[in-house]
Structures are given as structure tokens and as C-alpha cells.
Amino acid sequence: MHVLVTGGAGYIGSHTLIELMAEGHDVCVLDNYANATPEVLTRVRTLSNGQIADYRGDVRDAAILDQIMQDFAPDAVVHFAGLKAVSESQQKPLTYYDVNVGGTLALLHAMDRAGCGRIIFSSSATVYGEPDYLPYDEAHPTRPASVYGRTKLMAEQVLTDWAGADPGRSAVILRYFNPVGAHGSARIGEDPQDIPNNLMPYIAQVAVGRRPALTIFGDDYDTPDGTGQRDYIHVVDLARAHVAALDYAGRTPGVRPFNIGTGQSYSVIDMVRAFERACGQTIPTRQAPRRAGDIAAMQADPARAQAELGWRAQHDLDAMTASTWAWQSANPHGYDAG
Numbered sequence: 001m002h003v004l005v006t007g008g009a010g011y012i013g014s015h016t017l018i019e020l021m022a023e024g025h026d027v028c029v030l031d032n033y034a035n036a037t038p039e040v041l042t043r044v045r046t047l048s049n050g051q052i053a054d055y056r057g058d059v060r061d062a063a064i065l066d067q068i069m070q071d072f073a074p075d076a077v078v079h080f081a082g083l084k085a086v087s088e089s090q091q092k093p094l095t096y097y098d099v100n101v102g103g104t105l106a107l108l109h110a111m112d113r114a115g116c117g118r119i120i121f122s123s124s125a126t127v128y129g130e131p132d133y134l135p136y137d138e139a140h141p142t143r144p145a146s147v148y149g150r151t152k153l154m155a156e157q158v159l160t161d162w163a164g165a166d167p168g169r170s171a172v173i174l175r176y177f178n179p180v181g182a183h184g185s186a187r188i189g190e191d192p193q194d195i196p197n198n199l200m201p202y203i204a205q206v207a208v209g210r211r212p213a214l215t216i217f218g219d220d221y222d223t224p225d226g227t228g229q230r231d232y233i234h235v236v237d238l239a240r241a242h243v244a245a246l247d248y249a250g251r252t253p254g255v256r257p258f259n260i261g262t263g264q265s266y267s268v269i270d271m272v273r274a275f276e277r278a279c280g281q282t283i284p285t286r287q288a289p290r291r292a293g294d295i296a297a298m299q300a301d302p303a304r305a306q307a308e309l310g311w312r313a314q315h316d317l318d319a320m321t322a323s324t325w326a327w328q329s330a331n332p333h334g335y336d337a338g
């Protein structure tokens with residue numbers, strides 16, 4: 001199948017390219033490198049020993065989208081391109097709506113013009129918001145607490161209405177839990193451009209000596225050790241969920257959201273201990289108040305993805321931390337070192 005991957009040079013996109021190519025798909029990337037470097041695609045090509053057509057441009061740009069539709073004629077699109085920093089979204093709401101919702105609209109318009117009716121969308125567990133119950137299933141109410149979360153929910157709504165308007169269309173919405181880890185080669189991984197917002201890359205940068213200590217946000221949550229709990233998922237498992245979703249979209253019209261998580265959750269302290277096992281060092285920590293907007297715990301019910309996509313996570317916590325450490329220690333400054 002010909003698969004256009006928007007945001008394919010990013011963290012999750014790059015791992016997904018490898019899994020798509022391993023299954024024999026032809027891939028094409030559109031990325032503006034707002035949060036990535038072209039070096040990523042060089043490495044993915046080497047790892048996959050394959051070709052990747054790539055276009056540098058913005059997902060909101062109709063002209064470049066039409067060019068790709070004409071040159072590459074995708075059968076399906078996997079749509080990662082977007083902005084993802086929760087705190088930045090509160091400061092720059094219009095930018096986030098523009099890129100995340102406007103980008104999705106521009107992409108669907110271009111797909112319509114080209115007669116492409118299949119899309120896999122990167123959504124987030126953050127669309128659920130404060131839990132009424134855990135684990136979240138897909139029927140849990142959605143009331144995101146941030147601008148970022150609302151852009152994702154709004155894009156889901158756009159996709160739902162688009163898919164509902166024509167029986168030839170299929171939209172699969174993947175609600176990711178907390179992606180971590182790196183490819184087994186240690187050649188690609190997560191490389192935040194700034195101070196990491198997320199726990200795992202922050203711990204990895206402490207371990208490699210780039211930062212003095214991890215700040216633990218909150219030790220008074222209603223969890224066994226008082227720190228926040230999340231459902232961490234290995235990025236290679238997440239990448240494989242997209243391959244399964246493409247198969248599903250090929251046989252199922254309409255729209256369907258799926259939780260993509262493991263169904264297990266770990267606390268901040270659990271993650272620090274697991275990382276210490278992986279790297280053989282102590283991770284210095286200091287305690288700070290809760291981070292605004294954080295919830296105590298979240299966890300996926302991945303039963304629907306197992307039943308309908310035939311997908312389940314294969315990697316455990318130690319595989320997540322070991323692969324993160326392998327990537328970070330081999331590339332202490334990420335892709336910058338070349």
C-alpha cells in the first residue's frame with residue numbers, strides 16, 4: 001500500500017516508518033521539521049534499507065498536499081504532524097488550533113480532492129480528562145483539561161463527521177497513552193529540542209549527565225507511593241498499532257477510536273527505579289509541588305484494540321527503559337551529534 005506519513009520525521013512517526021516498511025508498504029513523508037531533523041530519515045532509510053519519498057512542507061499547505069497526492073497517490077494517510085506541548089498550548093492556543101485542527105482539515109480536503117478515503121489519526125489519552133473510572137475505555141466521557149487536548153478532540157470530531165458523510169471513508173483514531181522507549185538499533189529515539197516536558201526523556205538526560213536531577217512533581221497523590229501513575233507504552237508497540245490500524249481501515253468504513261496502551265500503570269518512582277536498573281546508576285531526584293493540570297493516575301483498557309485490531313503491546317517496562325538508555329547513551333545529544 002502507498003502510505004503518506006505526515007510528521008514522519010518525528011519520534012513516533014520515524015518508528016512507524018520502520019514498521020510500515022517492514023510490512024512491505026511504500027511510504028512518503030511530509031514534515032516541516034518544526035520538531036525534527038532530516039537526519040532522522042537518513043537513519044530510517046539505512047535501518048530499513050528502503051526508499052522514502054520526502055517532502056519538506058507544512059501540513060496546512062494545500063499546494064504541497066496536492067503535489068504529494070499527484071506524485072505518490074497514497075492509498076492511506078497516517079497523520080502525526082502536529083504540536084504536542086501541553087503548557088505551550090495554553091500560551092499559544094490559536095497556533096495549536098491552527099496546526100492541529102487546521103492541519104487535519106487541510107489534509108482531509110486534499111485527500112478528498114485526490115479520492116483518498118483512509119486515515120489513521122494520532123490522538124491522545126488526554127482527551128479523556130479527569131477520570132470518572134479507570135481504566136479508561138473508549139466510551140469514557142471526553143473533557144480534556146488543556147488546549148492541546150481540546151485540539152485533539154476537535155480533530156477527532158472533524159474526522160468523525162468526515163467519515164460519516166461517505167461510506168467509502170474510514171478514519172481510525174488512536175488514543176495513545178504515554179509513548180516511551182526507542183528502536184532496538186539505538187539509531188532512532190526521542191530527541192526533545194528543549195528541556196524535556198515528559199518524564200522518560202528527562203530521566204534519560206539526567207542519566208547521561210545533561211541535567212543534574214529529576215524533579216518529581218507531587219508526592220501527595222492518591223496513589224500507592226504518592227507520585228503520578230501513567231500507562232507507558234513502548235514506541236515500537238505503538239508503531240505496530242498503526243500497521244494494524246491500516247489493515248483495519250482497509251476492511252472497515254466509518255470511524256472508530258482505540259486506546260493504545262498496555263493496561264498497566266507505573267508511578268514516577270517506579271520509572272526512576274526501572275531506569276536505574278537499566279543504566280546501572282542512581283538517578284538523583286528532588287521533590288516539587290504538583291504540576292498544574294496533572295491528574296493522579298491514568299490507565300488504558302486496551303481490550304477493544306486487542307479484539308478488533310488484533311494488536312497488543314509486547315514490550316515490558318524493562319524493555320522500555322533499556323531501549324531508552326541504549327539510545328540516549330549512544331546519542332547523548334540526540335541527533336545533533338550526527
Ligand code: NAD
Pocket residue numbers: 006007008009010011012013030031032033034035036057058059060079080081082083084099103122123124125176177178179
Ligand atoms: P514529534 O514532535 O516528534 O512529531 C511530530 C512531527 O510533526 C515532527 O516531526 C514535526 O516536525 C512535524 N510537524 C509539526 N508541525 C507540522 C506542520 N505544521 N506541518 C508538517 N509537519 C509538522 O511528536 P510525536 O511524539 O512523534 O507525536 C506525533 C503525534 O502523536 C502528534 O500528533 C502528537 O500530538 C501525538 N501524540 C503524542 C504523544 C506523545 O507523548 N509523544 C502522546 C499522544 C499523542
Ligand code: UDP
Pocket residue numbers: 178197198199200202214215216217218227228229230268291294
Ligand atoms: N513528571 C515528573 N517530572 C518531570 C516530568 C513528569 O514528575 O520532569 C511526572 C508527571 O507529573 C506525571 C508523570 O511524570 O505524573 C508523566 O508525565 P509526562 O509529562 O511524561 O506525561 P503526561 O503527564 O502527559 O501523562
